[in-house]
Amino acid sequence: MSSPSPLPQPAKDIVLDTSTLPASSTASVWDRISKWVSENKAIVYTIAGVAVVVTSAGVVYYLSDSNKATKTAAPTEKKKSKNQRRKEKKKAEEEKKAKAATVQDESTAKKAEEPSDELPEVDEATVGQLSEETRKAYAAKLKAAGNKAFGSKDYNKAIDLYGKAIICKPDPVYYSNRAACYNVLSEWEKVVEDTSAAIAMNSEYVKALNRRAIAYEHLEKFSEALLDFTASCIIDGFSNETSRVALERLLKKVAEQKSKTILAAKGKKLPSPTFVSNYLQSFRPKPLPEGLDESADLSEDSGKGQLRKGFLAMAKKTGDGYEEAAAAFEKALELGDLGDFEALALNMRATFTYLEGDAPTALNDLNKSVELQPSLVQSYIKRASLHLELGNKDAAADDFELAITHNKDDPDIYYHRAQLHFILGEFADAAKDYQKSIDLDRSFIYSHIQLGVTQYKMGSVASAMATFRRSVKTFEDVPDVYNYFGELLLDQQNFAEAIEKFDKAVEMEKQSKPMGINVLPLINKALALLQWKHDFQEAENLCQKALIIDPECDIAVGTMAQLLLQQGKVSQALKYFERAAELARTEGEIVNAISYAEATRTQLEVQEKYPQLAARLQSMGAGLGGGF
Numbered sequence: 001m002s003s004p005s006p007l008p009q010p011a012k013d014i015v016l017d018t019s020t021l022p023a024s025s026t027a028s029v030w031d032r033i034s035k036w037v038s039e040n041k042a043i044v045y046t047i048a049g050v051a052v053v054v055t056s057a058g059v060v061y062y063l064s065d066s067n068k069a070t071k072t073a074a075p076t077e078k079k080k081s082k083n084q085r086r087k088e089k090k091k092a093e094e095e096k097k098a099k100a101a102t103v104q105d106e107s108t109a110k111k112a113e114e115p116s117d118e119l120p121e122v123d124e125a126t127v128g129q130l131s132e133e134t135r136k137a138y139a140a141k142l143k144a145a146g147n148k149a150f151g152s153k154d155y156n157k158a159i160d161l162y163g164k165a166i167i168c169k170p171d172p173v174y175y176s177n178r179a180a181c182y183n184v185l186s187e188w189e190k191v192v193e194d195t196s197a198a199i200a201m202n203s204e205y206v207k208a209l210n211r212r213a214i215a216y217e218h219l220e221k222f223s224e225a226l227l228d229f230t231a232s233c234i235i236d237g238f239s240n241e242t243s244r245v246a247l248e249r250l251l252k253k254v255a256e257q258k259s260k261t262i263l264a265a266k267g268k269k270l271p272s273p274t275f276v277s278n279y280l281q282s283f284r285p286k287p288l289p290e291g292l293d294e295s296a297d298l299s300e301d302s303g304k305g306q307l308r309k310g311f312l313a314m315a316k317k318t319g320d321g322y323e324e325a326a327a328a329f330e331k332a333l334e335l336g337d338l339g340d341f342e343a344l345a346l347n348m349r350a351t352f353t354y355l356e357g358d359a360p361t362a363l364n365d366l367n368k369s370v371e372l373q374p375s376l377v378q379s380y381i382k383r384a385s386l387h388l389e390l391g392n393k394d395a396a397a398d399d400f401e402l403a404i405t406h407n408k409d410d411p412d413i414y415y416h417r418a419q420l421h422f423i424l425g426e427f428a429d430a431a432k433d434y435q436k437s438i439d440l441d442r443s444f445i446y447s448h449i450q451l452g453v454t455q456y457k458m459g460s461v462a463s464a465m466a467t468f469r470r471s472v473k474t475f476e477d478v479p480d481v482y483n484y485f486g487e488l489l490l491d492q493q494n495f496a497e498a499i500e501k502f503d504k505a506v507e508m509e510k511q512s513k514p515m516g517i518n519v520l521p522l523i524n525k526a527l528a529l530l531q532w533k534h535d536f537q538e539a540e541n542l543c544q545k546a547l548i549i550d551p552e553c554d555i556a557v558g559t560m561a562q563l564l565l566q567q568g569k570v571s572q573a574l575k576y577f578e579r580a581a582e583l584a585r586t587e588g589e590i591v592n593a594i595s596y597a598e599a600t601r602t603q604l605e606v607q608e609k610y611p612q613l614a615a616r617l618q619s620m621g622a623g624l625g626g627g628f
Contacts (some may be wrong), residue, residue, distance in 0.1 A: 056480045119145055121159070127167050139169035146177060155181040173200035176208045183211060191215035203610060206232050210243060213250075222254045226602045227609070234606065234613045255594035259587055261593075268356050270326060271585045272552035273319040274519055276355055279316065282419075283378065283412055284444050292341065306332035307345050319552075326352035343373035351382060357585040359386050370402075377403045381416045388420055389586070396420055411440035415447050423448065445475045449484045456488055464488060479508035483521045490524065495532035499525055519546035523559050536567055554583045558593075565600060570607065574600045 031293035120138045127135060130251035146161035162178035165171070179194035200206050213228035231248040238244060270276060286312055287293070291304070310328035313321045329349040332338065338345050350365035363386050369379040384399035400417040403410065418433030434451035437444065452467035468485040475481045486501030505521035526542035529535045540563055546556040561576035577600050581593035607614040 097429075120164075122164055122167055124167060130168075135168040139165045139171065139174070142168065143171075143174055143177070146174075150177070150181060155184055166195075170197075170201070172201040172205050172208065175201075176205065176211065177209065179211050179215075183215065186218070188215040188218045192219070203612075204235050206235050206240070206243075209235075210246070217250060222257075223249065225250055226254065226598060230606055231610055231613055232604045234610075234617050249597055251595045252591065254598050255591040258594050258598075259581075259590040262581060262584075262590055263587060266357075266582075268353075268358070270319075270322055270352065270355055271357075271583065272550050272554060273317070273322060274550050274553045274555070275585070276319075276322045277317055279355060280351075282446060283381075283417070284441065289341070289344070301335070303335040303338040303345070304333045304341060306335060307338065309342055309346070310348060319550075322352075326356075339440065340373075343369045343376050343379065346372070347376060347382065349378045350379075354382070354386060355585070359389055359586070362386055363390075367406060375406050377407045377410050377413060380406070382410055384416065384420065388423065393420070393424065409440055411437040411444065411447070413442065415444070415450075418447075418450065418454075422454060422457075423532075427454050431455045431458065441446050442474075445478050445481060447472065448475070449481060452488070453484065456491075461492075464539075475510070479505040479512065479518065479521065482508070483518075483524060486521070486524055486528075490528050490531070493531070495528055498528050499532075502528065519550050519553050519556060522546040522549075523553075523556055526559065526563075530563070536563060537565055552583055554580060554585075554589075557583060561596065561600075570600060570604050574604065 006230060061328035100600065113430055119142060121129070122138060122142075130138070142161050142165035146158045146165060149155075149158035149161055159178055159181045162174050162181070165174045166178070175194045175198035179191045179198070182188075182190040182194065192215045195208040195215070198208040199212065202208070209228045213225045213232065214230065216222070216225035218307040226247070229243060229250060232243045233240065233247055236243060288308065290296075291307045292298070296304070296308070298308055300306060300309055306328045310325040310332065311327060313324035315321070316324075325348075329345060332345045333342075333349055346365045346369040350362040350369065353365065363383065366379050366383040366386065369376060370383070377456060380399045380403035384396040384403075387393070387395040387399065397417075397420070400413060400420070403413045406412070413436040414433040418430045418437065421427070421430035421433060431451060431454045434447050434454060438451065440486065443448075444622040448471040450469060452471065454465045455461075455467060456464035465488070468481070468488060471481045482501045482505040486498045489495075489498035489501060502521045502561075503524040506525070509521065511516050522542050523546055525538040526546075529542070530539040540560065543556050543560040543563065546553060547560070550556065557576050557580045561573045561580060564570075564573035564576065574597060577593060577597035581590055581597055584590040584593045603614075603617070606617065
């Protein structure tokens with residue numbers, strides 16, 4: 001498994017909440033200021049139509065757009081007498097003196113009105129003496145200074161300034177901004193304290209929720225972090241990419257942590273009979289080799305006797321039969337004396353070890369098998385599947401080439417190589433290999449089924465439908481062909497015909513296998529009824545029937561969990577998601593199941609703590625479990 005993504009580091013330039021007053025009413029001024037501000041990286045406030053621009057150096061500019069008309073002297077009508085000119089000159093001097101005095105008074109008054117560069121000093125004791133309006137003005141000024149200090153990376157000063165702003169006027173923005181400072185200083189407990197105060201004042205404050213979630217994650221309080229990230233995503237309608245990625249990362253981290261505990265306690269255990277049957281029947285059935293057949297006189301106390309016992313138990317196609325087979329193959333190798341059958345015994349033990357979820361141990365057995373008997377093609381095929389599961393597709397491709405060198409006419413090689421191409425989305429190559437497998441052996445139904453599915457994936461709907469119609473005629477007594485044909489019809493929303501095919505498959509399963517091992521047609525019918533008639537109750541009933549037949553069918557458990565979640569039955573859904581984690585075979589499957597379980601558990605907490613968000617989530621039409 002890949003390691004979880006590292007925690008996001010604090011950004012060098014965290015964007016603080018900087019509320020501004022209404023913009024200037026003069027558009028031309030605002031355009032000019034905006035251009036200047038962008039060039040000089042300044043902060044802008046607007047007060048009564050005057051833009052207050054604070055530069056990074058702390059310089060304040062007051063810009064306005066008063067377009068005053070220039071006064072021009074009126075033309076002289078006639079020449080004045082010397083006495084008149086003297087009187088006018090004296091009057092002008094008196095007016096000038098009076099105007100100067102007025103200007104001085106206005107200037108003094110204006111200076112008194114202008115804000116001082118000095119920051120107000122306030123504390124708990126003195127703030128009560130201030131009017132509400134003054135407290136609000138002081139708070140805004142202190143917050144602006146805090147923003148400036150933050151921008152200068154003087155975080156302790158910013159903390160002090162935001163703290164004083166909070167004394168003047170408790171505000172969620174001030175708490176969140178101070179939390180941003182504590183975040184940079186890695187003081188996670190204080191981040192939690194301040195963001196909690198902000199959220200208490202505004203329960204839908206996304207920035208504070210995200211900051212607190214990150215702090216919780218650092219404190220390894222993962223459940224609390226999940227709750228905050230989930231609330232944040234719901235508020236944003238899952239539109240915020242950063243929050244979504246953080247939520248998914250945290251879900252994966254929690255799931256990986258819990259999966260190790262589950263794996264340690266799990267021990268060796270086979271998956272559901274449905275899963276085992278589907279895997280085993282992907283290989284063409286072969287008779288017991290000479291020396292292991294019924295004519296051979298073998299004691300169960302011998303290695304060969306146990307090997308034969310394993311094959312006979314497999315043929316029962318039941319859960320108990322598969323458990324018996326796994327034990328017999330293990331015992332055969334313990335007893336030894338297998339002669340030429342040792343490679344086959346290693347192959348079969350590897351098969352069941354792989355099904356139990358232990359890929360590395362299975363790989364060791366298959367390596368020994370091909371060393372002992374290079375011509376045993378099936379060991380290469382199974383080893384290729386293991387390489388693919390372990391993420392090494394090149395090694396998988398190499399094993400198929402090795403198998404072809406030993407027996408180029410073995411149809412299983414091409415069928416399983418086609419499966420590799422299909423999983424990798426290489427549908428054209430998959431179709432070629434499925435067809436090659438059919439050409440070598442037309443009696444194997446699954447090559448036909450998979451060819452039809454591949455054609456459908458390639459967009460050749462007509463070809464796919466023709467392949468399935470031919471397959472129904474050729475393999476009319478095989479339930480799987482009806483089940484998979486029904487899946488294609490369901491995808492085309494041909495509900496009635498799809499359900500008809502699923503019902504046919506169910507009836508045939510009952511006739512051919514009294515225990516009813518393959519429950520997939522029941523589950524598919526449940527999904528068809530849900531899509532067609534939105535019949536949740538009948539869909540649940542069908543899944544319950546499947547679980548009665550095969551209680552450990554992971555597909556039935558997962559489908560039931562989703563059905564319940566879509567109906568808002570979150571508590572019940574959680575139990576099924578937890579059960580799915582217990583049934584999962586590999587670490588990757590366990591991580592996926594736990595992720596759903598944790599997302600569902602968090603949804604329950606959201607409903608309890610944020611009822612308004614729970615209602616919003618319901619209106620989105622999708623539960624959390626379907627969003628991850």
